Amino acid sequence: MHYGPGMNSHVTTRGGLLPVMLAIGSGMLAMGVALSALPLELQSRFACGTTMIGLIMGIQSVATVLSRPRAGRMADRLGGRNTLLCGLLCTACSALAYSLALVPVLPPAMQQAMIVAGRLAMGLGEGLMVTGGGVWAVTKVGSARAGAAMSWVGLAIFAGLGLGTALGDEIEAHAGFGPLCLVALALPVAGMGLTVILPASVPPRAGGQTGGPAGGIRWKHLIGHTWIWGLTLGLSAVGFAAISSFLVIFYAAQGWHGGGWALGAFGAGHVIARLAGSRHVDRDDVRPMVAAIMLAEALGLALIWLAPGPAWAVAGSFLTGLGFSLTYPLLALPVLRQAPPAAAGSAIGLFDVFFDIAAGVGAVLSGLLSGVAGPGSPFAMAMLAAVAGCVVMLARPQGMKGGGRGS
Known part of the structure; x- marks a missing residue:
């Protein structure tokens, strides 16, 4: 498109x-x-x-x-x-x-x-x-x-x-x-x-069909284009939910100071990855890069979970921010390519729902798990979710990489 x-x-x-x-x-x-x-x-x-x-x-x-x-x-x-x-x-x-x-x-x-x-x-x-x-x-x-x-x-x-x-x-x-x-x-x-x-750009128009969210596009077709990439985004967002909701609590439970600095390290990693990586995200096959950065996210979460001291947790938070940062633009790319031009907004809207649900459910599950298995357990859960995202990307067949519309 x-x-x-x-x-x-x-x-x-x-x-x-x-x-x-x-x-x-x-x-x-x-x-x-x-x-x-x-x-x-x-x-x-x-x-x-x-x-x-x-x-x-x-x-x-x-x-x-x-x-x-x-x-x-x-x-x-x-x-x-x-x-x-x-x-x-x-x-x-x-x-x-x-x-x-x-x-x-x-x-x-x-x-x-x-x-x-x-x-x-x-x-x-x-x-x-x-x-x-x-x-x-x-x-x-x-x-x-x-x-x-x-x-x-x-x-x-x-x-x-x-x-x-x-x-x-x-x-x-x-x-x-x-x-x-x-x-x-x-x-x-x-x-x-x-x-x-600012001038408005003219949105693409469908060919006059009806029955879907934009012209002739049916919701079930958009979900078919979107769900695998949205699922992977959701698995990555579990780490964001765990850090944003429970990192400061984890620091307090360990008797450490500087939980705010650890949150800042996550934000710094996120911004640095966006500034350095935005020119590299436009690629035909996003799967290898997504798998690599989700592995980095998993390693960062493991560092937090197993951290013997606050400095290790800060390093883990920074690495998690680096890994999480580019998952959204990379995974949004095949969604945009596979969706017909007249339904791009609807496809992105559905894609964003996966992030919203995963962030909300991830925060709730983190709270429940923390009460049962200790304050570090949400980061272990998020680490496993990020590893699962790597597996999803590596297991996706080459012919289904999302390189263009209709692929």
């Missing part, structure tokens, strides 16, 4: 995607700003317990999972830019709902309802931003650079989320939740302004 003229230069690709990255980054910054402050706000203002806080925070993930297919269909019909624009609007509405929760004349139950509404809006916005931004990026640079496009979009997502979390901590500590809501509102509004002034 082909989306536009394509660009051969890595620098040109990155420059052409910079506005898209800034627009996505603005929404993810807003998400991170609120993410770091909401649990404390729920605890201090409404005296919510940990179970209720977990439910309220988890509502966003449910909304994101449910929004992915709809976001894909919207990207196929309206184009990636307009879908991203709708996602930024939902993100701004989320911050507005958080602001309404501060209105003193509202009863506490209504204030909490506003926060729940904000979480739902943020989940919808995340699905629209990620899927729409990915499709728009691929449309801008062409299918020859699709892997690099997805890699740079992913960098904008994770960098925005990480920086937003740090920014939210500082704003909450020095100014409070009210100014934080204003920042979370201003960021996506600025992203919307940038997105509106």
Whole structure:
């Protein structure tokens, strides 16, 4: 399939995607700003317990999972830019709902309802931003650079989320939740302004058939193209879930200090791999590279699980970030190549669902396993999942490598 003229230069690709990255980054910054402050706000203002806080925070993930297919269909019909624009609007509405929760004349139950509404809006916005931004990026640079496009979009997502979390901590500590809501509102509004002034790329059209998510494409055919790559992505995402949810807890259980540094090492490995590897992901057969980086992820998780001291755990976290970083763009590439052009957004939306489900289920299983087998057990589970991903890629027949549409 082909989306536009394509660009051969890595620098040109990155420059052409910079506005898209800034627009996505603005929404993810807003998400991170609120993410770091909401649990404390729920605890201090409404005296919510940990179970209720977990439910309220988890509502966003449910909304994101449910929004992915709809976001894909919207990207196929309206184009990636307009879908991203709708996602930024939902993100701004989320911050507005958080602001309404501060209105003193509202009863506490209504204030909490506003926060729940904000979480739902943020989940919808995340699905629209990620899927729409990915499709728009691929449309801008062409299918020859699709892997690099997805890699740079992913960098904008994770960098925005990480920086937003740090920014939210500082704003909450020095100014409070009210100014934080204003920042979370201003960021996506600025992203919307940038997105509106950029030209929209024309999405590919189907040949007039009906009966599927985009023209004549049926969901069962998209799932057939997507499931093996999505399954592998999900196996890789278990490690992300274990580290993001339980690495700090693991450090505390071992009596170590510096769990935040270990999380930072994961983020550093992720960013370094994206910066160094984005020019190498566009290849005919992604299986060997996916198997290699998932093996690196498995080794990093094993280092954490067996770490005799905090320095080993930091090294393992860094190696896990290196391995996990490029799984998404590499595995998204055959999904885009196998899906008909008019259904690219729907295919990516379905592909993203595998990540969402694996991250959520991985976090739950990590918690259950940690309570039964100790705080290091989630990393052993994630290591086995990454090894299973290697096996899936190595066992996939050469003739089914996803090198082109219909393969």
